[in-house]
Amino acid sequence: MSGARVAPSVLVALATLAAAPAARGDTFGSQAIGSEGEIVVGHNRFKTSQLFAFELRFGPYLPDVDSEFDGARHPYQDFYGNGAKLLTQMEFDYEILHRFGTVAVGAGVGYFSATGTSPVASGTGQPSGDKSTFKVIPVSVSAIYRFDYFLEQRSFPLVPFGKVGLDWGYWQITDGNDEIATDGRGGHARGGTLGWHAAAGLALVLDFIDPEAARDFDADMGVNHTSLVFQVTHADISGLGMSDRMHLGDTNWSLGIMFQF
Secondary structure (H helix, E strand, C coil): CCCHHHHHHHHHHHHHHHHHHHHHHHHHHHHHHHHHHHCEECCCCCCCCCEEEEEEEEECCCCCCCHHHHCCCHHHHHHHHHCEEEEEEEEEEEEEEECCCCCEEEEEEEEEEEEEEEECCCCCCCCCEEEEEEEEEEEEEEEEEEHHHHHHHHHCCHHHHHHHHEEEEEEEEEECCCCCCCCCCCCCEEEEEEEEEEEEEEEEEEEHHHHHHHHHHHHHHHHCCEEEEEEEEECCCCCCCCCCCCCCCCEEEEEEEEECC
């Protein structure tokens, strides 16, 4: 009878020993999974490395073409009007330093198009019955600083930033046949202008709206932050002191979205 009483105790002990490693294995497994995506220590959480940023922005643009003539003439206004039209811009940044903010270098490109009445080919500047398109493709390089210290330390979602850099704007004017316009003296209506820019803005980091989705987006796609960005830019694209260059500068604002990854 004593043997019969001991057997259940032995079985219980063996079952406990067998279950203990499994429990330890489950605990270790959950820690391993958490270490890849959702470990939270204070205000910081694990995240994938952050090296790049991509921006897509839209805003009004009115190229300062007529400033070249000091009020004597205003050909852009005559042919294309005096209202701003849409400028689309993309920017790709490489983030080189994350210490009390983020320091980056970036390259950007944009596209602008305005349609108006084409001047006659004689070079007099008089309007014709044909349509003309003025296109600008601005290219830029920038040094960038984003003050995201409180975002990383306290999850504060507002990040001010500033940019300075150089620009080169390609421009062209096409006639009613969609060909590069001429001035009647062998000149062609296209060229490029050098310049500089300074910008400041504010990013609203959207991670706070759904933190769990933001963590998943980071773990699955490597996107650390998604932000709405508002930027005010002053661009002086008038040749950097060179004469006889098309003036393409403007002071404008833009609104868009940014991904950091």
